Amino acid sequence: MHRTDIIVIGAGIAGASVAAELAAAGRSVVLLEAESTPGYHTTGRSAALWILNYGPRDARILTGASRGFFETPPAGFVDHPLTHRRAVLNLAPAGQEAKLAAMLAEGEGMRPLSEAEARALLPAIRPGYAVGAAIEEDAFDIDVAALHQGYLRMLRAAHGQVVTDARADAIGRRGGAWEVATPAGAFAAPVLVDAAGAWGDVVARLAGVAPIGLTPMRRTALLVDGPPGHDPATWPLVGDVAHSWYARPEARRKLMLSPADETPMEPHDVQPDELDLALAIDRAQAALDLPVSRIEHRWAGLRTFTPDRSLAIGPARGEDGFFWMAGQGGYGIQTAPAAAKLCAALVLGRDPAALGLAEAARLADPGRLIA
Ligand SMILES: Cc1cc2nc3c(=O)[nH]c(=O)nc-3n(C[C@H](O)[C@H](O)[C@H](O)COP(=O)(O)OP(=O)(O)OC[C@H]3O[C@@H](n4cnc5c(N)ncnc54)[C@H](O)[C@@H]3O)c2cc1C
CATH class of the missing domain: 3.30.9.10 (D-Amino Acid Oxidase, subunit A, domain 2)
Known part of the structure; x- marks a missing residue:
């Protein structure tokens, strides 16, 4: 059993970005990906645009708040610009x-x-x-491959681990930890982030957590x-x-x-x-x-x-240590930098208001989706 602070499931843009932010904050992070190649599903198939006037209010806030990252990424994140005016x-x-x-x-x-x-x-x-x-x-085009690779590099540079061919196929909660069985081994952590994209509800059900209607x-x-x-x-x-x-x-x-x-x-x-x-x-x-x-x-x-098209970022109501990073719809790339910071803040117990994201946190609270 490989023990760590945080397990993130899904290495598309959602999982890669939040895993990188959590590792950069000093937590030990394992990012599990079912496929051999991270980004094989939706992240590798997008139209790669940043359009402010797109999506519901929380997506627009997160899109606006991501702009600075796209235009001036952290030193060493990429070796060429991430954006092209369009x-x-x-x-x-x-x-x-x-x-x-x-x-x-x-x-x-x-x-x-x-x-x-x-x-x-x-x-x-x-x-x-x-x-x-x-x-x-x-508005602008985004170099999605460079963004995604930049986050995976950032994760590894902060001693995080990416494990591919590691589909989570059994998840249980024992002794205050989530235990995740995959073909690449078993992993345990007190905190699990569900960033499984289209499989978000499938992963929740595996963990015995109520789905949110993705x-x-x-x-x-x-x-x-x-x-x-x-x-x-x-x-x-x-x-x-x-x-x-x-x-x-x-x-x-x-x-x-x-x-x-x-x-x-x-x-x-x-x-x-x-x-x-x-x-x-x-x-x-x-x-x-x-x-x-x-x-x-x-x-x-x-x-x-999600049913109301807003994102789902934050803790699962009543479930210790289970966090959603899901429902990215048609705006998962353009919202990724701010969404990852918001999700990381919530996992770390920090106030989203310090990021200027209190309203986005309220609108994207997964608790709204549970009866
Ligand atoms: C044609 C098209 C155009 C788009 N255009 C834009 C655009 O212009 N701008 C924009 O911002 N967005 C756009 N999007 C949307 C954007 O691509 C998505 O919102 C984003 O990629 C979602 O990322 P994700 O990480 O949530 O999902 P994914 O990239 O699908 O990642 C989820 C990962 O979880 C893994 N996984 C699933 N189950 C398990 C498991 N049990 N164990 C381990 N791993 C698991 C999967 O293998 C997958 O790699 C577009 C999408 C499409 C299809």
């Missing part, structure tokens, strides 16, 4: 005018654009597609060539105001397309559905002059939501 262009076809007005009224740093201004910025927009638009200029939802993505004669590298991310599709510029004149689907399913190694791939192309082609002759790459990932 505006977000929201197009409103006829019928989405009310949603556009609400977006402009509620959004921070959003400004309206006419159809002509939108087309000047992104000339492949089909004339007549949009009756209006909103732009959020202050729903994994499939989101599909594909990579195609950008339109001939254009270099999408300089384009904003573009989509409709109703979030029924988006196109994200990639390196080598490529575009990532998504139908922004949300299909509930059981946690598993999710693959894209042909219909969703076709929908993504169809919706993008309605908006953009974009011939698609070949799909270069296709994938899907599970975005996992």
Whole structure:
């Protein structure tokens, strides 16, 4: 039995970031990952954006509070910038005018654009597609792989351990410690953090802890060539105001397309559905002059939501030493730095107000999800 202060289950961005923060605070930490490669599931499949005006209030607070980390990571965390400026262009076809007005009224740093201004910025927009638009200029791409690796390095530098091929398949509480059995050995610690992404409720049930109603939802993505004669590298991310599709510029004149689907399913190694791939192309082609002759790459990932779509960060009510770091939905990358600091503070018994995160802690309290 390997004994440690804290066991974190799941080495996606949620688990890697909180494990690194806890190790940096001087605790001995073991990070258990079911797969051979950390980041194999949702973390390795994201669109990698930081958009302030996205998600519920707690996600927006955590996104804003993470900005400093992305722009100025700790010394030695990465050897190149984690961010690349990328505006977000929201197009409103006829019928989405009310949603556009609400977006402009509620959004921070959003400004309206006419159809002509939108087309000047992104000339492949089909004339007549949009009756209006909103732009959020202050947004950026995140180098997710570098962020994730940076946290794993930070964990190891603080004497934390990452154990792969270590699916927690039995969890019990004995003598004030959580005991976790895995194919890579048995581990025990007084504190366990559930950062298992789509498997968050599965891990809780294994431990005899009440689930919080997590729903994994499939989101599909594909990579195609950008339109001939254009270099999408300089384009904003573009989509409709109703979030029924988006196109994200990639390196080598490529575009990532998504139908922004949300299909509930059981946690598993999710693959894209042909219909969703076709929908993504169809919706993008309605908006953009974009011939698609070949799909270069296709994938899907599970975005996992709580019933109210806020995150779940903090202690499980009535369960000694069991903490949630779950429900990251579509904002787990952009919230990771602040969410990890918040979760670490709660595990260490520190006041989230000292981080300026008292409101986020209240909104993300997993206790709200238990009857
Ligand atoms: C197409 C797409 C686009 C997205 N775009 C964005 C974006 O632009 N910006 C943004 O912020 N977010 C985005 N997201 C969401 C973001 O990717 C997720 O919120 C985030 O990656 C979730 O991280 P996680 O660590 O919770 O989950 P995961 O990365 O899935 O990690 C959970 C880990 O737990 C492990 N695990 C499960 N059960 C066990 C067990 N019993 N024992 C040990 N290990 C276990 C799994 O193997 C897995 O590695 C997007 C997601 C998708 C799919």
